[in-house]
Amino acid sequence: IFDDRDGSFLLENDSGLMVINCAGPWIQDVALPLGLNLPVEYRLGFQLSVREKYLFQHSIITFGPDKKYVIISQKKDYVQVGPTNTNAENSEDINNPVLREQATDYLARILKNTIEPGYNLVEPRIRSGGLRVTLKLPLAPDSNRPFVLDTKFENYHVIYPGKAVLALRTADEFLDKIVNEKKFTLCLDGRHKIKNSFKLNFIRL
Numbered sequence: 001i002f003d004d005r006d007g008s009f010l011l012e013n014d015s016g017l018m019v020i021n022c023a024g025p026w027i028q029d030v031a032l033p034l035g036l037n038l039p040v041e042y043r044l045g046f047q048l049s050v051r052e053k054y055l056f057q058h059s060i061i062t063f064g065p066d067k068k069y070v071i072i073s074q075k076k077d078y079v080q081v082g083p084t085n086t087n088a089e090n091s092e093d094i095n096n097p098v099l100r101e102q103a104t105d106y107l108a109r110i111l112k113n114t115i116e117p118g119y120n121l122v123e124p125r126i127r128s129g130g131l132r133v134t135l136k137l138p139l140a141p142d143s144n145r146p147f148v149l150d151t152k153f154e155n156y157h158v159i160y161p162g163k164a165v166l167a168l169r170t171a172d173e174f175l176d177k178i179v180n181e182k183k184f185t186l187c188l189d190g191r192h193k194i195k196n197s198f199k200l201n202f203i204r205l
Helices: 027-034 091-095 097-114 164-179 193-204
Strands: 002-004 007-009 019-022 040-050 060-063 069-075 078-082 086-088 125-135 147-150 156-160 187-189
Touching: 019 164, 027 147, 027 156, 040 091, 040 097, 060 097, 069 097, 078 097, 086 091, 086 097, 091 097, 091 125, 097 125, 156 164
Parallel strands: 019 156, 147 187
Antiparallel strands: 002 007, 040 078, 040 086, 040 125, 060 069, 069 078, 147 156
């Protein structure tokens, strides 16, 4: 079912309804019933907001003390700085006040090191935060590239996202291949553990 401003419609191919679950932080809960153990680790990507007009004319890509990239962009009447790459224990950490304060200090320091010394900034605040989930497996791909988990049901598939936008694009591509009866190579099968391991390492390679 696709929702848009003109209403909804149902699209089916000859084999019936196809369900694609773009699993996010709950990927472990989705994988366990399929016989797949996918231990994951979480990262938080916080974005900082500083209410300043005309501070920058262009976006700037720089790096923090942890060697992770940070983008500084002028957004109308405020400057956006981020994201962080903060370790997290679980999905609830996105509201953890200590982690949010640490992210604020980290991003504000990067911004202050980028502009002229002595420039007084309006008090920065966290504008938004996003949760990322990555596989925590030996030899697992260190990548946000999505892949598809095949289940024991022919018309039900799960996409491990990395990032939500990539997961949705992958789902779209996957459905297109199914409708046109083409193969999608990045599928893991819940019934073949050794084959899955081989595929994961092939992706990594």
